[in-house]
Amino acid sequence: MKELKTNVTIQNVWEARKRMSSIISKTPAVESFILSEKVGRPVYLKLETVHDTGAFKVRGAANKILSLTEEERKRGVATYSTGNHGMAVAYVAKKLGIKATVCISNRVPKAKVDSLKRLGAFIEFCGESQDEAGERCLVLERKHGLTVIEPFDDPEVIAGQGTIGLELLEDIPALKDVVVPLSGGGLLSGIGMALKTNDPSIGITGVSMVESAVMYESLRAGKPIKMPEKDTLADSLLGGIGMDNRYTFDMVQKYMDRAVLIPEDEIAQSMAFMIDHHRMILEGAAATGIAALLGNHIEYKDGAIAVIITGHNVDLTVVQRILNTYNPA
Ligand SMILES: *Cc1c(COP(=O)(O)O)cnc(C)c1O
Secondary structure, three states, X not given: OOOOOOOOOHHHHHHHHHHHOOOOOOOOEEEOHHHHHHXXXXXXXXXXXXXXXXXXXXXXXXXXHHOOOHHHHHHOEEEOOOOHXXXXXXXHHHHHOOOEEEEEOOOOOHXXXXXXXXXXXXXXXXXXXXXXXXXXXXXXXXXXXXXXXXXXXXXXXXXXXXXXXXXXXXXXXXXXXXXXXXXXXXXXXXXXXXXXXXXXXXXXXXXXXXXXXXXXXXXXHOOOOOOOOOOOOOHHHOOOOOOOOOOHHHHHHHHOOEEEEEOHHHHHXXXXXXXXXXXXXXXXXXXXXXXXXXXXXXOOOOOEEEEEEOXXXXXXXXXXXXXXXXXXX
């Protein structure tokens, strides 16, 4: 495997695990008998939905914020994500008694603003786009010394997500393949590094939606690229990877064995499948991993497969719509 310029190590992941233990609990890995039967090997669901915020992003946010100095904590943290990362930053900051500012464009839906407020975040409205909110965040950093918590391209965030890899090694001794929803790549970088450092024969599959798969297209182009965002059920997988990406582009290139892209109708079908067979609500991003299995998009070796069930934050109106068009196979 190619040497990386910048390195997040397995020691960093162990440190993350220790640092986070006061606020993050280990999550269950449960076998799905119906999926095991369909695929012909044991399939485990790694339930990152059980965190308080309903998604894995609390791991990276917790490790990053806990690694700040006393001085930095006093000045506070900032983010411009309104999705699972923004919720995670607000949640962790509240637990630690740190002030969190979320920069939000005036176009963000009220329901999202309300749930961030409920977590005690300080909301700053700025401009009409995500870009303007991001710029405001940088001003807060320069002028007021707030620390901007990056959603994926940060060593502490990557190490935090990597703790999922340690838990998989402990709980699934026969593990041979892991299916990881992929956007900015913090999750895949952390899990991939943690697993392959221990056992290079474990296969890592990255899954994205067909529309706006920015990491996938960037890897093909050999450098970070920009793409327009299209509507998708996997909204948590939207967003660029950063034109000046420092860590995750190289790490995903190094640790991902194969990439799979899932069309929208299969994401919908997989969300409904999980409600039908497991009585579990998944958001579209998490359902891409299930779709990769149901659609036979991957050829596996022997041994157990783990699918990272990354989150369950989806509007019930979306769930309703999906159930209406569900067609049980
Ligand atoms: C952020 C997120 C992902 C992708 O994680 P990256 O580190 O950006 O690749 C997948 N699923 C859910 C639910 C997310 O919130």
